[in-house]
Amino acid sequence: MVGNHVVRGDFKFKKVDAEDGTAIANVRFLVENSDGTQSAEITTDANGEYSSSADDIWFGDGKPDKTKGSLPYGEYTLTELRCDANKGKYKSIAPIKFKIDSDECVLDLGDIVDERMPEIESVAKNSEDGSKFIDPDAETVDITDTVSMKGLDIGHRYKLSGSVVSQESGRPLGADGSTSEKCFTADAEEMTVDVNFRFSTDSISGSALVCYEVLTDEDYEGEVVASHEDVNLASQTVYTKEKEKIRGSISVHKTDDILETPLADAEFTLYRASDHEKLMTKKTDKAGSVEFTGLEPGEYYIKETRTPKGYIADPGVNSIPVSVPESADEPSVINVKNHYGMVHILKTDQEDGSPLAGAVFGIYDDRGALIAKAESEENGQAVFYGLARGTYSIEELAAPEGYEKQTKKLR
Numbered sequence: 001m002v003g004n005h006v007v008r009g010d011f012k013f014k015k016v017d018a019e020d021g022t023a024i025a026n027v028r029f030l031v032e033n034s035d036g037t038q039s040a041e042i043t044t045d046a047n048g049e050y051s052s053s054a055d056d057i058w059f060g061d062g063k064p065d066k067t068k069g070s071l072p073y074g075e076y077t078l079t080e081l082r083c084d085a086n087k088g089k090y091k092s093i094a095p096i097k098f099k100i101d102s103d104e105c106v107l108d109l110g111d112i113v114d115e116r117m118p119e120i121e122s123v124a125k126n127s128e129d130g131s132k133f134i135d136p137d138a139e140t141v142d143i144t145d146t147v148s149m150k151g152l153d154i155g156h157r158y159k160l161s162g163s164v165v166s167q168e169s170g171r172p173l174g175a176d177g178s179t180s181e182k183c184f185t186a187d188a189e190e191m192t193v194d195v196n197f198r199f200s201t202d203s204i205s206g207s208a209l210v211c212y213e214v215l216t217d218e219d220y221e222g223e224v225v226a227s228h229e230d231v232n233l234a235s236q237t238v239y240t241k242e243k244e245k246i247r248g249s250i251s252v253h254k255t256d257d258i259l260e261t262p263l264a265d266a267e268f269t270l271y272r273a274s275d276h277e278k279l280m281t282k283k284t285d286k287a288g289s290v291e292f293t294g295l296e297p298g299e300y301y302i303k304e305t306r307t308p309k310g311y312i313a314d315p316g317v318n319s320i321p322v323s324v325p326e327s328a329d330e331p332s333v334i335n336v337k338n339h340y341g342m343v344h345i346l347k348t349d350q351e352d353g354s355p356l357a358g359a360v361f362g363i364y365d366d367r368g369a370l371i372a373k374a375e376s377e378e379n380g381q382a383v384f385y386g387l388a389r390g391t392y393s394i395e396e397l398a399a400p401e402g403y404e405k406q407t408k409k410l411r
Helices: none
Strands: 008-017 028-033 039-043 049-051 074-080 096-100 106-114 119-126 140-150 157-166 179-185 190-200 208-217 223-228 237-240 248-256 267-272 278-283 289-295 298-306 320-324 332-340 343-346 360-364 370-375 381-384 393-398
Touching: 008 074, 008 096, 074 106, 096 106, 119 208, 119 223, 119 237, 140 157, 140 208, 157 190, 179 190, 190 208, 248 298, 248 320, 278 289, 278 298, 320 332, 360 381, 370 381
Parallel strands: 008 106, 248 332
Antiparallel strands: 008 049, 028 039, 028 074, 074 096, 119 140, 140 190, 157 179, 157 208, 208 223, 208 237, 248 289, 267 278, 267 298, 298 320, 343 381, 360 370, 360 393
C-alpha cells in the first residue's frame, strides 16, 4: 500500500523602507487561505523579517508538525494591516498572492517595500493681492493657503484640515473662520489644493499668523498621513501690517539777531523730555535750517551744542522745549537767534593806509578787566571772538615794529 501525504511548505519575507532600504519591525500582516476559512495574524521581527517556519502558525488539518511546513498546498493572500509601525508613516501594500506548491520548501517572497506617506507643504498668502501681508484696517482677513502634495494614492479620499495659529503664542486663534476643511479624491499622485480662511481682523494687528495643515486619508479610516505645522516657517506665515505710526518732525531755523542772516554749522541736539535720552545731533545747512524727522508724538527739547564761529548762544536759554502733536502734518518750527560775538579792528599806516601786521590789542570788559588779546595779521585785522553782548574797550598793547603805540582807548 502506497500512502500519499499533503505537500506542505513555508514562506518568508522582509519588510523594508522604500527610500533607504532600512528594515521595518513590528509590522502586522494577515495571511489567509484562498477560501477564507483559515487565517492568522503575523508580525515582522526586529530585523523586519518574518518566516512561518519560525512561527507557531499552522494551516490545514491534523496535529501541527513544524518539520513538514506550516501551510498546506494551495493559494494564499498576504495583507498588510494598519498598526503603530506603519500608521502615519507608510502606506499599506496591495495584497500579495502566493502559492505553496513545493514540499518542505520555504518560499521567499523577497523584500516587501513600503512607500512612505504623502508629503505636503504650503504657501499662505493674502487672498486678494497674493502678498504676505494683510491690511489691519480691513474688516476681515482673507488667507489662501496653497497646499502642494505628492505621494498620494490615486482614488483615495483625503481631507485637509487647516487652522490659523498665532506665531507669538503658538495657539490657534479660535476665531470664526480661522479653521477650514477641504475634502477631495486624489486623481493624481501630485496635487495642489487651496484651503481658504476668512475671519475678523479684531485684535490681531501686528501679529504673524501661521497656517497649519493636516492631511488625513479616509481610506485608512481617517488616519493622519501628513502634516505641515511649523510655527516658524515663513512659507506658512502671513503678517498683518502694523498700522503706520504717526511720525512728526521738528524744524530749526538759525539766524543772527541783528540782520537775521541764516547761519550754517550751528549744531543742535535733540532730547526726549520723558527720560532725557539724547536722540540725535545735526548741523544747520547754508539756509540756516536743520530738521529732525521720524519723531513719535510727544515732548522733546533741543539744545544748541555748538554755535557758528563768531557767534554766541543766548546765555539765558539752556534748552528749548518743543512738542510733536498727534496730527503732525507740518513740522514744529523753532527759530533760534545767535548774537554777534566778535569785534574786528583794522590796523593801518597813518600816511598811506596800508595794513599793518603785528599790532597787539587788548579788550576790556565794563569793569576794566582784560579779557582777551588779539594780534593784527597781514591784512591788518585783529579779531576778538566769542564775546557776550555788552560794553567793551580796546587798547593797543604793542605797536608793529617801527611804529608808535596808540595810547587812546577805543570804546
